[in-house]
Structures are given as C-alpha cells and as structure tokens.
Amino acid sequence: MxxxxxxxxxxxxxxxxxxxxxxxxxxxxxxxxxxxxxxxxxxxxxxxxxxxxxxxxxxxxxxxxxxxxxxxxxxxxxxxxxxxxxxxxxxxxxNFKADAKPLKIGQDVTIDTDNYRVNSADFTQNIGNRVAQPGNKLLTISLTIKNLTKKDFGTGKGILPYTRDVFHLQANDQNVSFLTDQELPNALAEEGEVPVDSSLTANLYAEVPENSKVQLVYGTKPTDAKLRERVPSFIVQLN
The missing domain is CATH 1.20.58 (Methane Monooxygenase Hydroxylase; Chain G, domain 1)
Structure with missing residues (x-):
C-alpha cells in the first residue's frame, strides 16, 4: 500500500x-x-x-x-x-493627428513616446569643402529625436527605430534630396535606433535654391483632410 x-x-x-x-x-x-x-x-x-x-x-x-x-x-x-x-x-x-499648420523651428511634436524637434536651420554658402552651386544655398538642419519611453520591461519593444527616408525636404513645393556625403559633420545615419529614455541629435543636409520657401516633412504630406488625420505626419517651416 x-x-x-x-x-x-x-x-x-x-x-x-x-x-x-x-x-x-x-x-x-x-x-x-x-x-x-x-x-x-x-x-x-x-x-x-x-x-x-x-x-x-x-x-x-x-x-x-x-x-x-x-x-x-x-x-x-x-x-x-x-x-x-x-x-x-x-x-x-x-491614430495620431497632426495640425495642418506647419511647426516653427524650436517647436517639438510628440507622437505618443516619439518626440521630434528641429533645433535650427542654417543657410550657408559652404559646409567644409563643399560649396553651393550659383543661385543655391547649403542647408544644415539640426534635428533631435527623443524616445520618451521610460521602461520596456526588458523586451526591447521600447526602442525607437528611425530611418532617414521618413523625412522629406521641399523647396517651393518641389522635393529636394538630402546630401549624403560621408564628410558632412554629424550627419543623420540612414537608419538607427534611439534607446529607451534617450535622445539623438544629428544633422540633415541639402542644397536648395536661394530665396526658396523650405519645409521639412515627416511622413507624408497628404492633401486629403481625412487621410491627413490618420497618417502620422507633420511639417516644419524652415524659413
């Protein structure tokens, strides 16, 4: 038993x-x-x-x-x-809704725990050894990306990934490509990550026509009002 x-x-x-x-x-x-x-x-x-x-x-x-x-x-x-x-x-x-009115330099925008701010936009004739073509200016945009997440419980899901392709530059409503020369100081990498509760400050560079109205666009710039309400995007007026 x-x-x-x-x-x-x-x-x-x-x-x-x-x-x-x-x-x-x-x-x-x-x-x-x-x-x-x-x-x-x-x-x-x-x-x-x-x-x-x-x-x-x-x-x-x-x-x-x-x-x-x-x-x-x-x-x-x-x-x-x-x-x-x-x-x-x-x-x-x-569900993020951005105001259709462009932001000013120094204003930040938060999409839940992702925070973006254009610190400055400088128009110059040359950057290091690079000189602007006649009728153009070289533009340096100082951008800060901040991850407001405080904890992710060790899952890694709180890390903020970014890619340079989500930013677009427009001069007089015409798309302008970013400069990607390796010698440009502190240039924003093509892609990367911002750790939890951290920030990254880097530069975007472009050559734009002199006296043009320049805007930095995050995401897309939809013309449809209903679509604009659903697509995470914002605009920063640079001059």
Missing part, C-alpha cells in the same frame, strides 16, 4: 515539474504564454500540495517546481505588460 502511494506521489512530482518547466518555456512568447501561465499555476498548486504532504525524498524537485512556476508567472506578466505597452504605442501612432 505504501509502495503504491509512493509511486503515485512520484508521478505527481513528475507531472508538477513538467507543468512548471513547460510554463517557464512558454512564458517568453506573447499570447502562447497565457497557456503556459495556466500550466505554471497548476505546477505551483501541485508543488504546494507536495510540500504539505512532506515529500522529503522529492524535496529538491518539489522546490524546483515551485521556483520555476513562480518564475514563469512573473515572466509571463512582464512579457504581457511589455507587449501591451508596445501595442498601445502602435495604436496611438495609427
């Missing part, structure tokens, strides 16, 4: 440990970890029962079961919170 009971307890230990291990493995995957959470809770309950039954022979495995189950529960909650935070950011980006 005691032998059968010992075998039953042994099976219970194995089942509890298997539930806790599976719960821990699944804890790292969003949505799937909800099933893992159930397994972790089952493993923890079985572990507590085994502790009350004073299973001295399986003491180490029982304690390991409880530890893995608690760890799986904590990881699942952290991953779900991080995923929810990133999802809210994505939704707010999709």
């Amino acid at each position: 005691n032998e059968n009971k010992g075998q039953e307890n042994q099976v219970l230990v194995i089942v509890a440990l298997a539930c806790s291990v599976l719960g821990w493995l699944l804890a790292w995957v969003p949505f799937v970890n909800l099933f893992g959470l159930i397994l972790a809770v089952v493993g923890l309950l079985l572990g507590m029962i085994l502790i009350l039954m004073k299973q001295d022979r399986n003491k180490g495995r029982v304690h390991l079961t409880c530890f893995l189950s608690i760890l799986a529960i904590v990881i699942t909650l952290c991953v779900q919170l991080g995923f929810h935070h990133a999802h809210q950011i994505a939704l707010s980006h999709a």
